[in-house]
Amino acid sequence: MASFSVPYVAPNPSSWGPPDEDDTANPNAPKSKFALLPYAPFGRSDRLGRAADFTGRPNYQRGGGNRRGGDDNQEFQYKVDAEEESSFQLVDTSKTAGSNVRRFVTPAARRRQHTQRLRQVNARRQQQNQGPSHQMQNAQRTRGGGGRGRYGGRGGRQYQNRVDRQASVSVQPDWVQVEDLDLSKLTKNLSTSTDVPTVEDIIWCGFLDQYNDAYDKVTARAPTPLKKNETKEFYPVTTTDDPVLEKLAIDGNGNIFITDAILAHLMTCTRSVYPWDLVIQKLPGGTLFFDKRDNSQFDYLTINETAHNPPTNDDPNGINTPERLGLEATTIHQNFTQQILKSKATRKNMDLPNPFYDEDDNDGMEPASTAFRYRKFDLGDNTQVVCRTELHGLVKKTQYMTAFALNELPTPNATAWRDKLDSQRGAVLATELKNNAFKLAKWTASSLLSGADQMKIGFVSRTSPKNNFDHVIQATQFYRPKDFATQITLSEGQMWAMVRMFVNLMRKHEDGKYVLMRDPNKALLRLFKVPPNTFEDDDDDEEEEELEDAAEAKQS
Numbered sequence: 361m362a363s364f365s366v367p368y369v370a371p372n373p374s375s376w377g378p379p380d381e382d383d384t385a386n387p388n389a390p391k392s393k394f395a396l397l398p399y400a401p402f403g404r405s406d407r408l409g410r411a412a413d414f415t416g417r418p419n420y421q422r423g424g425g426n427r428r429g430g431d432d433n434q435e436f437q438y439k440v441d442a443e444e445e446s447s448f449q450l451v452d453t454s455k456t457a458g459s460n461v462r463r464f465v466t467p468a469a470r471r472r473q474h475t476q477r478l479r480q481v482n483a484r485r486q487q488q489n490q491g492p493s494h495q496m497q498n499a500q501r502t503r504g505g506g507g508r509g510r511y512g513g514r515g516g517r518q519y520q521n522r523v524d525r526q527a528s529v530s531v532q533p534d535w536v537q538v539e540d541l542d543l544s545k546l547t548k549n550l551s552t553s554t555d556v557p558t559v560e561d562i563i564w565c566g567f568l569d570q571y572n573d574a575y576d577k578v579t580a581r582a583p584t585p586l587k588k589n590e591t592k593e594f595y596p597v598t599t600t601d602d603p604v605l606e607k608l609a610i611d612g613n614g615n616i617f618i619t620d621a622i623l624a625h626l627m628t629c630t631r632s633v634y635p636w637d638l639v640i641q642k643l644p645g646g647t648l649f650f651d652k653r654d655n656s657q658f659d660y661l662t663i664n665e666t667a668h669n670p671p672t673n674d675d676p677n678g679i680n681t682p683e684r685l686g687l688e689a690t691t692i693h694q695n696f697t698q699q700i701l702k703s704k705a706t707r708k709n710m711d712l713p714n715p716f717y718d719e720d721d722n723d724g725m726e727p728a729s730t731a732f733r734y735r736k737f738d739l740g741d742n743t744q745v746v747c748r749t750e751l752h753g754l755v756k757k758t759q760y761m762t763a764f765a766l767n768e769l770p771t772p773n774a775t776a777w778r779d780k781l782d783s784q785r786g787a788v789l790a791t792e793l794k795n796n797a798f799k800l801a802k803w804t805a806s807s808l809l810s811g812a813d814q815m816k817i818g819f820v821s822r823t824s825p826k827n828n829f830d831h832v833i834q835a836t837q838f839y840r841p842k843d844f845a846t847q848i849t850l851s852e853g854q855m856w857a858m859v860r861m862f863v864n865l866m867r868k869h870e871d872g873k874y875v876l877m878r879d880p881n882k883a884l885l886r887l888f889k890v891p892p893n894t895f896e897d898d899d900d901d902e903e904e905e906e907l908e909d910a911a912e913a914k915q916s
Contacts, residue, residue, distance in 0.1 A: 525880040528635040529653065531888065538869060539887035543630050543878075546885075550857040557737040557856060559811070562613065562746070563604060566714045569729040570706035571753045571761060571816070575836050580781040583832035586820055589698045593725040595716040596621070596659040598651045600641070602748060604715050604734060609647065614736055614746035616863060618650040621659070623747055624805035626650070626862055627855040629878070629885070631798040633665050634682075637877035639895065644871055648863070653895055660686035661693060663769050667795035671769070679828045680769070688828050689767050694728070696765035696818045696833065697752050701729050708754060729753060731760075733810055739856065743863055749810035755838075759813035762841075764803045766792055766817060770825035777821050781835050788819070789837075793848055801850050807841035808852060815839045 372379045578584050598619065599605055605617050622638060636658060639651040652658040663685040664670050671682045678684075710731050717727045731751040738744055752763040768777050781788055793800060807815045817837050823830040845852065865887070866874070875888045 525635055527877065527880045528637045528656065529875070529877060532890070532894075535875070535888040535890050535894075537886055538874075538889050539865060539885075541885040541887075543632075543883040543885060546858075546861075547630050547854065550854060550861060555856070556852050557739045557745075560736045560738070561733065562608065562736055563712060563732075563734040564710035565604065565712040565732040565734070566727070566730050567707050567709045568731045568751060568754050568760070569701035569704070569708075570757065571755045572700055572702050575700045575818075575833070576838075578833055578836055580778045580834040583778070583821075583834045586692065586695055586831040586833055587699050589695050589728075591725055592694070592698050592728040593717075593722075594694055594728050594730075595714070597716055598654075599649050599748075600651050602715070604732075605746065605748060608734070608746055609649075614744040615646060616648045616650075616743065616745045618745065618747050620747055620749040620806045620809045621802075622650050622652060623745070623809060623859070624802045625658075627805045627858050628798060628801035628850070629858070631666065631801050632878060633670070633798065634662060635878050635880040637875055640866060640874040640876055642866055642869065642871045642874070646867060648866055657683075657686065659690070661689040662686055662796070662799055663689050663767070664795045665799065666797040679826070684828070685769065689765075692767045692820050692831055693765045696820060697763040698728055699833075700763060700816065700818070700836070701753050706754075706757075708757075735809070735811070737856075739860060739863070743860070745859065747809060749806070751810050751812060753816075755814050760811065761814040761816055761838075762803070762807045762810060762812045763816040763818070765820050766796070767831065768819070768821040770822065777819060777834055781819060785835065785837070797848070800848060804841055804845050804848065804850055805855060808845065808855075812841055815841050815844060 370379055575584070599617050599622070602619070608614060609617055625632075625636070625638075637653060637656065638658075639653055641649040641651065643649070662682070671680055671685055673681050675681070679688075707729075714727045714730070715732070729752060733749045733751060734746065735749055736744055736746050750762070751760045753761045755761045770776075777788060803815070803817075815838070817839060818833055819835045819837075820831050821834055822828060823832055842852075869889070873890050873892050873894060875890050875894070877886055877888070878884070879886060
């Protein structure tokens with residue numbers, strides 16, 4: 361009868377696989393059959409990449425799993441024999457690929473190549489159609505590619521449109537630069553104090569009309585045409601031309617004099633992109649006057665200044681250049697602030713009349729509904745800021761309001777306001793906060809300075825994208841200035857810290873006239889000391905021309 365013998369099983373109490381040494385204690389153990397046999401450890405939780413990998417790349421496994429070190433399976437790695445390698449010779453019998461074989465190109469790479477070819481063709485056409493002076497005036501360099509880059513987003517990580525802008529005022533040879541401030545580091549270096557100065561009302565001038573509640577019901581489906589108020593006159597008077605501020609300075613009521621437009625501009629200047637300039641005069645005794653230059657673009661509103669693709673001067677005769685858009689936005693703002701008010705029957709007159717209105721020389725014009733509120737802010741350290749602020753209307757006969765207008769810039773591949781303003785007003789406002797961060801911050805700062813209880817913002821669009829004369833009001837919205845400041849991350853304490861920084865900056869310099877200007881292409885502020893008669897020659901020339909015209913009129 362045949363007998364059955366149990367086969368030999370090599371014990372390995374320390375790990376899996378054959379033992380490292382022979383089992384001499386078992387007489388049935390074969391000699392050196394499995395001893396020191398290479399073994400690849402394997403766990404059931406490991407994810408298998410492929411059965412055999414002849415490329416030698418250790419990172420073929422994807423995802424998680426228990427990955428082992430590179431020395432675990434060292435016995436199974438291919439080892440090159442130097443003697444065999446020296447005698448090996450490759451004989452290539454394959455046919456050479458012809459020129460008609462196309463290499464595979466990914467769709468993203470094909471789009472980038474196509475965009476690059478189009479950009480080169482457009483550049484050649486512009487060089488052929490434009491003269492040298494026109495090229496210098498409208499020089500625009502685009503960095504980054506179109507389409508989607510390798511890092512996601514439009515054009516990849518380095519995508520940006522850079523436009524070489526001109527300075528708001530040309531620097532003269534006799535100007536001496538005394539300070540250079542980096543706007544990107546300016547906010548970080550300011551103190552994080554939340555102290556807001558105490559405020560005191562000095563004088564009220566002008567009048568205010570009552571707000572018309574009917575404009576709260578305006579919707580994008582039933583818009584209201586924007587009327588042109590050709591009989592209203594506005595007075596963006598600078599500091600030194602204000603007779604009230606001049607009298608307060610003579611009486612010694614404060615040592616820093618400024619308007620709310622200039623003060624709000626300085627408070628939020630870190631968000632600016634376009635170039636600008638201000639004139640600062642330091643008198644004996646430390647009195648400071650902050651002025652805007654005559655015939656400057658300071659009072660014109662901007663459109664999409666902080667947008668990813670701001671307006672350019674590529675088409676000088678078009679209606680969407682920065683200059684024409686600024687004029688359009690300023691006109692819309694002035695017309696809107698007067699249209700939403702009621703008639704003279706609900707008018708509230710202040711203590712004094714409008715200081716800039718001359719009844720003898722009005723030419724049928726009347727002043728716009730504006731109350732000039734002269735206020736004094738005590739910053740401590742013998743620093744008292746006297747500021748002329750503006751209010752635009754009354755709400756419910758007790759609350760003061762300011763009014764501003766946002767106008768839509770028609771852009772390709774963008775949904776029009778009339779399609780989403782009623783249902784997605786928050787999304788529209790968020791887009792405007794991104795594209796017009798500096799303008800909205802200035803409006804909020806002006807409302808806080810004037811002590812307004814409400815801030816009215818209107819949404820105005822063109823009746824047609826190519827018609828920049830006719831507009832419609834599509835919606836209006838009330839905001840509390842402090843709540844709106846929190847929404848746009850505008851700290852009132854940080855605003856006044858910026859003012860203290862500028863005041864301390866001017867106090868360490870000698871008396872005279874200075875020009876503070878923003879660099880047109882860099883986030884820098886430059887302070888120049890200029891001669892006392894700077895910008896006064898233009899005024900003298902204008903006065904001489906007016907006198908000559910008057911003399912010629914008398915002779916004729």
